[in-house]
Each structure stands twice: as C-alpha cells, then as structure tokens.
Amino acid sequence: EVQLLESGGGLAQPGGSLRLSCAASGFTFTYYAMGWVRQAPGKGLEWVSAITGTGAGTYYADSVKGRFAISRDNSKSTMYLQMNSLRAEDTAIYYCAKKGGAFDVWGQGTTVTVSS
Amino acid sequence: EIVMTQSPATLSVSPGERATLSCRASQSVSSKLAWYQQKPGQPPRLLIFDASTRATGIPARFSGSGSGTEFTLTISSLQSEDFTVYYCQQYNNWPLTFGGGTKLEIK
Numbered sequence: 689e690v691q692l693l694e695s696g697g698g699l700a701q702p703g704g705s706l707r708l709s710c711a712a713s714g715f716t717f718t719y720y721a722m723g724w725v726r727q728a729p730g731k732g733l734e735w736v737s738a739i740t741g742t743g744a745g746t747y748y749a750d751s752v753k754g755r756f757a758i759s760r761d762n763s764k765s766t767m768y769l770q771m772n773s774l775r776a777e778d779t780a781i782y783y784c785a786k787k788g789g790a791f792d793v794w795g796q797g798t799t800v801t802v803s804s
Numbered sequence: 805e806i807v808m809t810q811s812p813a814t815l816s817v818s819p820g821e822r823a824t825l826s827c828r829a830s831q832s833v834s835s836k837l838a839w840y841q842q843k844p845g846q847p848p849r850l851l852i853f854d855a856s857t858r859a860t861g862i863p864a865r866f867s868g869s870g871s872g873t874e875f876t877l878t879i880s881s882l883q884s885e886d887f888t889v890y891y892c893q894q895y896n897n898w899p900l901t902f903g904g905g906t907k908l909e910i911k
Contacts, residue, residue, distance in 0.1 A: 723900070725848075733840075733848060733891050735900040747898050750805075783847050789895055790838035792859060794847035 690714035690793050692784050697798030700774050708769040708798060710784030717765040718742070721787040724758065724769050726780035727797075734780075737769060738787060752778075774802045806830050806894055810903035816911040817882055825877040825906045827892035832872045836896035839868055839877045842905075843888045851890075852877065882908075 696708040710722065723738035737758040738747045746758050757770040767784060779802050785791035807830040817823045827837065835855040840848035850859040852868035855875060865880040879886055887910050892903040 725902075732905045733842075733893070733902040735893075735902065738900065747900075749899050787895075789836065790850055790853040790859075790893065791840075791848070792850045792853070794849070797847055 690786070692786065692793060692795035694782065694784050694795045694798035697782065697800045699801045699803065700771075701804050702775060702802055704774050704802070705770070705772045706774065706800060708771065708782055708784075708800075710767040710769075710795060712765045712767070712786070715786070715793075717760075718762040722760065722767045723785050723787050723791060724767075725783045725785055725791065725794075726778075726800075727783070728777070728780045731780075736782070739767065771800070774800075776802050778802050805899055806833060806897055806901050808892055808894055808901050808903035810890075810892055810906045812906060813904070814907045814909060816909050818911045819882050819884060821882055821911075823879040823882055823886075823908055825879075825890055825908070827870075827875040827877070827903050829873045829875075829894055833894040833896035835871045836894055837868075837870070837875050838893045838895065839866075840891045840893065841886075841888060842891065848891065879908075884910075 691713045693711045724736040739758045743760050755773045760767045781797040783797045784795045786793040809828045811826045837855045839852040842848045856868045867878045
C-alpha cells in the first residue's frame with residue numbers, strides 16, 4: 689500500500705524555523721517527483737514546493753521562495769521541507785504528496801502554527 | 805502565474821441529480837488539469853487527471869472534460885458522500901496553481 693507520513697509540525701515563533709519530513713512507503717520513491725501543499729485554516733489549497741525524483745530540480749511558490757528549502761534522501765525514502773523565517777501567514781496544515789503529473793497520493797498532513 | 809477560477813463557489817443540488825462544476829484557466833494548460841475532492845478533516849483525494857481520466861478507484865459517476873482554458877467536472881447522480889468541496893489544479897506550468905474550490909451542498 690502506498691503511504692505518506694508527515695511529521696515535524698508544531699508551534700514556532702515568527703522568524704523561527706521548522707523542518708518537516710515526509711516518509712514514503714509502498715512505491716519506488718526515487719522514480720517520482722514529490723511536493724508539498726498547504727491549507728491555511730478554513731482556506732483552500734496552496735502549492736508550496738516540489739522536487740524531482742533525483743532531487744536535481746526544485747520548485748517553489750513565490751510566497752516561500754528564499755525562506756523554504758525542499759530536499760529528499762532517496763536512500764531513506766524521505767522528503768523534507770526546511771522552513772525558515774516563518775511568518776504568521778505560514779500557519780497551515782502541510783501535506784506531502786506524490787507527484788505523477790497530478791498529486792495522486794497524499795499524506796494526512798502535519799500542522800504548523802506560527803505565533804508568539 | 806496561471807490563475808485558476810472555479811465557479812460557482814457554492815452549488816446546491818438535490819441527491820440523485822447531476823452536478824456540473826466549472827474551472828477556468830487564465831491561459832492554456834493543455835489537458836494538464838486535475839480535480840480533487842476534499843472532505844472535512846481529510847486530505848484531498850485525486851478524482852480526475854489529464855482533464856478526463858478517472859483516478860484508480862473513482863466511481864464512474866465522476867467525469868471530467870475540457871482542454872485549454874475551460875474544464876468541467878460532472879457528477880452524474882449525486883450520492884450523500886459527494887456533498888463536499890472540490891478543487892481543480894493545473895500542472896502544465898510552474899508555479900502549480902489550484903482553484904479556490906467549489907462547495908457542493910445539499911439542496
């Protein structure tokens with residue numbers, strides 16, 4: 689069974705940092721691009737970042753460019769999102785998703801709250 | 805950035821009836837368009853990819869059509885579990901973008 693499990697969410701102060709992880713199982717991880725999508729409380733979906741299967745290509749939404757960094761360790765079937773200079777507007781549920789064109793498998797999400 | 809506009813924001817339909825949801829792109833996305841369903845407290849679920857291909861396990865009452873800038877998700881005979889929120893998303897260009905969503909409610 690294909691599964692994605694996010695971790696690393698929590699409470700951070702404005703200007704602080706968090707590192708999210710997404711552990712994958714049930715498929716050949718290195719074959720697929722992966723991405724992060726977030727959802728602020730009561731709002732719609734916002735794409736955050738994506739990374740190619742090899743990790744050579746990375747992509748970011750303008751809202752996080754220069755502050756967030758996506759990476760992956762294919763030996764561990766795990767993707768990461770390093771989030772720096774956090775702002776209140778980064779408060780959201782962060783989902784990791786497998787990208788086969790569209791996002792065909794999603795994790796349950798991890799909640800990030802940025803507040804003093 | 806390609807802007808995805810979904811209409812209507814809320815759609816009221818009776819169970820057993822047909823629902824038609826629209827998604828418009830600000831420029832052509834070819835057929836690189838997906839539809840997702842999201843129920844409260846759950847992650848989104850992929851329904852349709854490449855504008856008209858049902859994802860694995862999706863019932864035949866869900867169908868997608870369109871190309872270029874105009875797309876439609878049709879649910880042919882609404883079941884109780886279908887009343888929730890639907891999003892479209894283009895993956896033809898970076899940045900990837902989602903529509904604002906359509907809430908399907910019981911009439």
